[in-house]
Amino acid sequence: MGRLFGTDGARGVxxxxxxxxxxxxxxxxxxxxxxxxxxxxxPVVMIGKDTRASGAMLEGALIAGLCSVGADxxxxxxxxxxxxxCMVTAHHADAGIMISASHNPCEYNGIxxxxxxxxxxxxxxxxxxxxxxxxxxxxxxxxxxxxxxxxTVKEDTVxxxxxxxxxxxxxxxxxxxxALDCAxxxxxxxxxxxxxxxxxxxxxxxxxxxxxxxxxxxxxxxxGNLQKIVREGGYDAGFAFDGDADRCLAVDDKGDLVDxxxxxxxxxxxxxxxxxxxxxxxVGTILTNMGFHKFCRDREMSFVAAKVxxxxxxxxxxxxxxxxxxxxxxxxxxxxYCTTGDGQLTAVQICGLLSRSGKKFSEFTDLVKPYPQTMIxxxxxxxxxxxxxxxxxxxxxxxxxxxxxGDTGRIIVRESGTEPLIRVMTEGENExxxxxxxxxxxxxxxxxxx
Numbered sequence: 001m002g003r004l005f006g007t008d009g010a011r012g013v014x015x016x017x018x019x020x021x022x023x024x025x026x027x028x029x030x031x032x033x034x035x036x037x038x039x040x041x042x043p044v045v046m047i048g049k050d051t052r053a054s055g056a057m058l059e060g061a062l063i064a065g066l067c068s069v070g071a072d073x074x075x076x077x078x079x080x081x082x083x084x085x086c087m088v089t090a091h092h093a094d095a096g097i098m099i100s101a102s103h104n105p106c107e108y109n110g111i112x113x114x115x116x117x118x119x120x121x122x123x124x125x126x127x128x129x130x131x132x133x134x135x136x137x138x139x140x141x142x143x144x145x146x147x148x149x150x151x152t153v154k155e156d157t158v159x160x161x162x163x164x165x166x167x168x169x170x171x172x173x174x175x176x177x178x179a180l181d182c183a184x185x186x187x188x189x190x191x192x193x194x195x196x197x198x199x200x201x202x203x204x205x206x207x208x209x210x211x212x213x214x215x216x217x218x219x220x221x222x223x224g225n226l227q228k229i230v231r232e233g234g235y236d237a238g239f240a241f242d243g244d245a246d247r248c249l250a251v252d253d254k255g256d257l258v259d260x261x262x263x264x265x266x267x268x269x270x271x272x273x274x275x276x277x278x279x280x281x282x283v284g285t286i287l288t289n290m291g292f293h294k295f296c297r298d299r300e301m302s303f304v305a306a307k308v309x310x311x312x313x314x315x316x317x318x319x320x321x322x323x324x325x326x327x328x329x330x331x332x333x334x335x336x337y338c339t340t341g342d343g344q345l346t347a348v349q350i351c352g353l354l355s356r357s358g359k360k361f362s363e364f365t366d367l368v369k370p371y372p373q374t375m376i377x378x379x380x381x382x383x384x385x386x387x388x389x390x391x392x393x394x395x396x397x398x399x400x401x402x403x404x405x406g407d408t409g410r411i412i413v414r415e416s417g418t419e420p421l422i423r424v425m426t427e428g429e430n431e432x433x434x435x436x437x438x439x440x441x442x443x444x445x446x447x448x449x450x
Contacts, residue, residue, distance in 0.1 A: 004130040006417040008309065009112030009120075011101055014054035018109055020061040022133070026111055027065020028140050029132035031149070033125055034071065034094050042149070046091070048076040048084040048157075049099035050186045050244045053211030054109045058099050062111070067149030069140060076157040080186040080245035081112065082342035083161040089118040089339065090160070100186070100244035103221050104419065106212045118339035119318075120311050162194045165345050168337045169352030173200035176351055179235045179251075181226045182207040183219025185243035187344060194344055200351065205229060215242065220249040220330050220343075223257055231255030237354065237361045239347040246310075247330035248343030250350060252361035260328040261292045263346060265367040267332070268301060268324055270353050276323070276336070277301075283316045283325030285309075286412060287425060291370040309417055310341050371409070372431035376424045376442040377416070384449030385415050388422055397444045401426075401437045409434055413441065422449060 004010045010026065012018040034043035045066055049055035055078075063073045071094075076087060081098045088096035094116050101108035113121040113129075121129075131137035178200050182188045188207040195202045205226070206218035215221055220240045230238040230251045238251035250258035258266075264282055271277035281302035284292060288305060296303040304320070306312040310331040317325045317335055326332035331341035338345055354361060380388070388394065394413075402411055409428020416423060424441045426434040 011110035014109040023061035024065035027062040029129040031069035031071035043071040043094040046096040048079040051209035085118040103242040173198040178202040179238040181240040184209040184213045187241040187245040241343040245343045246341040248346040249330045266364045278323040373427040378445045380449040
């Protein structure tokens with residue numbers, strides 16, 4: 001796995017890369033760092049998980065690690081990632097841990113830690129935990145007797161989370177016909193109750209998790225299934241979540257994809273009209289489509305580009321006091337309501353907008369005129385992922401392609417923060433040109449780094 005924490009926690013193939021031993025060590029190190037951070041008081045850590053078969057195994061290891069250093073563990077069960085963040089702040093816990101590999105296949109799992117603020121753990125604390133685990137940077141105590149941590153179960157987490165999300169809109173959803181794809185993941189535990197609470201007419205798909213079918217040909221990474229369902233079923237909208245339900249992609253009433261850029265556009269315009277868009281600005285990433293940049297200019301909004309990763313979007317939002325940001329992949333942060341991306345909150349905000357306006361979803365989706373854009377993910381060796389920036393043939397090819405595009409487009413090559421991949425993104429006015437360039441650069445990556 002290399003160093004422990006990537007852009008979204010520690011992640012790897014469960015039981016070979018992300019082992020029980022490693023999970024227990026992370027739990028021990030986290031308990032020590034949290035205890036030191038709060039003046040030696042016994043830390044309280046809330047733990048949630050998605051539906052993967054390995055979740056219970058890693059949960060047990062984390063519990064053992066936390067309790068062995070004197071921290072108390074509060075088990076939330078199967079819940080969305082944002083529910084963990086929500087519970088931590090609502091109940092003044094010292095930290096929260098989500099066991100999930102998000103949109104990745106079932107064999108992967110991950111450990112994501114939230115601070116007491118509900119935000120992802122600060123880099124300095126993350127680095128300290130990593131140093132204790134990997135470098136034995138600090139001796140870990142082993143309390144005995146009554147100083148060992150305790151384990152409790154919080155039974156009402158789903159109900160409390162649903163009540164919070166439902167409270168973020170002031171209209172009911174009666175009359176809206178919605179299709180929901182739960183990716184056989186965390187949303188399977190919450191979506192039905194949430195949309196029932198709001199009065200929507202809905203059908204749920206891929207909400208029968210068996211431990212291995214999470215994200216399998218469903219959810220936000222396989223949006224084509226939902227597009228077909230919406231198109232053939234005459235729905236007003238469709239929403240697809242990922243495994244831990246912290247992201248959402250939408251489908252309009254015509255069956256067309258509404259990605260994160262479109263979602264940001266329609267919610268930003270709505271918030272500006274209602275006077276709730278703080279700073280008159282939206283935070284995206286370097287991958288945000290150039291068409292969204294134009295949308296912001298045309299409406300005299302500011303656009304701020306962060307590095308790829310919702311944690312970096314959030315950093316920009318907090319730094320400048322903005323309350324809306326997100327990624328094309330569907331991580332959208334409504335900071336007035338949640339400290340992290342929340343797929344179901346995003347769906348509820350869109351549905352509330354549709355209900356208030358009385359318009360069809362498709363009437364909003366011409367807000368952004370996207371430039372042609374393509375992304376190719378190439379699997380590489382661990383050594384290739386580390387060394388790609390110093391690969392001279394690839395560097396020359398990128399520079400030549402940038403020269404060819406000039407001011408009509410752009411190229412972004414980067415490594416994945418969570419998988420052994422190099423991602424090649426090209427964007428520009430000429431679709432055939434950017435597709436050809438992406439293919440050529442992908443072939444170069446395969447030749448030298450795979």
